[in-house]
Amino acid sequence: MKLSTKIYKNRQSPYKQIAEKYGVTYNYVAMVANGFRKPTKKKGLDVLKALKEMANNQMNIIHV
Numbered sequence: 001m002k003l004s005t006k007i008y009k010n011r012q013s014p015y016k017q018i019a020e021k022y023g024v025t026y027n028y029v030a031m032v033a034n035g036f037r038k039p040t041k042k043k044g045l046d047v048l049k050a051l052k053e054m055a056n057n058q059m060n061i062i063h064v
Contacts (some may be wrong), residue, residue, distance in 0.1 A: 018050045 012020075022043055031037040032047050039048050041051040 011045050014054055018047055018054075020051070 013026075015033065018024075019021050019026045019029045024043060024047060028037065028044075029047055029051070031040055032044065033051050034056070039045050
């Protein structure tokens with residue numbers, strides 16, 4: 001097996017990680033991230049919070 005195949009196999013997208021953590025679909029996470037869904041209940045708000053934290057962490061990495 002190629003090294004690239006092993007890396008790809010073990011790697012997950014950030015949206016997929018959040019979806020699995022909160023028990024929602026990848027598409028739901030993408031819709032929240034893109035503003036097509038406005039979460040109002042617990043699970044959705046947790047997803048939104050995780051997305052915001054991810055965005056803030058990315059900004060901190062860029063500014064270091």
